[in-house]
Amino acid sequence: MNSTLVLRKLRQKRSNLIWITVFFLLLGASIAALYYAAAQIDYVWRWYRIPRYFYYQEDIEIKAELGGEVAAIALQGDTVSITVKGDGEEKTYTAPTRNATVSEGDLIFVGDTLASYKTWKVGILLIGLWITIKVSLISILFGILIGILTGLSRISSNPALKWSAITYIELIRGSPLLVQIFIWYFVLGTLINTLLVKQQVGITIPPLWFGVAALAFFAGAYVAEIVRAGIQSIHRGQTEAARSLGMNYFQTMTHVILPQAMRRILPPLAGQFISLIKDSSLLGIIAIRELTKATREVVTTSLQPFELWFMCALLYLVLTFSLSMCVQVLERRTLA
Structure with a gap:
């Protein structure tokens, strides 16, 4: 009785193994067929681009809203403050970076980039x-x-x-x-x-x-x-x-x-x-x-x-x- 039960379990395991193998073969064949069909239409797979649509780094530029001269650049920890003086006006821009793209005394026009930094954003x-x-x-x-x-x-x-x-x-x-x-x-x-x-x-x-x-x-x-x-x-x-x-x-x-x-x-x-x-x-x-x-x-x-x-x-x-x-x-x- 016990030997019959053991034999039946062995047959069941062998049968399950065969059908699991068939499943993975079918799955592999389906994936291969998809790639073959894509190749026939010259489709280029670019999976490496997908992560950027979940989380990515964006370049942020701080642009001048006032034309004039860079009067002062002050570093405060990990931030930089840039002061621009124009026609009787003065405006200070602060960026979370120590790297300014301008120097003191530079002539600035409206729309010029004063500083740039990178920040992570949700895709x-x-x-x-x-x-x-x-x-x-x-x-x-x-x-x-x-x-x-x-x-x-x-x-x-x-x-x-x-x-x-x-x-x-x-x-x-x-x-x-x-x-x-x-x-x-x-x-x-x-x-x-x-x-x-x-x-x-x-x-x-x-x-x-x-x-x-x-x-x-x-x-x-x-x-x-x-x-x-x-x-x-x-x-x-x-x-x-x-x-x-x-x-x-x-x-x-x-x-x-x-x-x-x-x-x-x-x-x-x-x-x-x-x-x-x-x-x-x-x-x-x-x-x-x-x-x-x-x-x-x-x-x-x-x-x-x-x-x-x-x-x-x-x-x-x-x-x-x-x-x-x-x-x-x-x-x-x-x-x-």
Whole structure:
């Protein structure tokens, strides 16, 4: 019996090794085919340029705004102060460097460089990645809140709450997200900001928040159905037992039903939120520089579509995979 089991395990390991080898061979063949196809169109791969779109050094030049003569150059630690005297005027420029490009007594014209230094700056891809993360997290939080409230209203015995929830869910699920983003930005955004201007509030809502609202309400409709299905999957006996112990509706939902339903709705919730991260790429159409729009801008200026779009896809994969791992950890703790 033991020898048969050992033999079976050895065969299983050998089979797994063969199929793992097949997987890596297919992966290598796909990469080789891609490089071969790129070579046929004379495409030059420039992966070494990618890091500059995440973090780079920029040359900053301090230019004269006043024509005249360099009256004084003073060194103070790691900074330099350059004083320029013109027609009855005097102006001092300070730079975080000890290297000035002018000397005392030099004649200066407007626009001449007085000093230059290098500084590290965040690249456009990192900015786009941060905006994608921020928009996605805020939308997920509001989507959960909207979804739970709407899901509870969906199974409520109150006709007003139930019909309102059904109307909201069907309207959101029955129209494309792209159309909803347009409505939030061009219709509701214009109306709200116009009212704010007419009321002389002094502020207007930026496009980012209309994009967040569109994503949150879109996700909320799907989360509501997930919550409804999770709650209704719990046997009615659980509710009856809680009510027999003297719990009211809120206590029953909080302490009995929702904790059990959460174990069942976590996997579909993870799938919905992963889709939400990818759907955030649509916000580029309303001038929000998220990851996809940032990548498109860099492709336009650098003419490196292959490397940049592969990098964009890899960054989205990192975000979605990280979220998936977090949900799996949360799911294991919930089941423990």
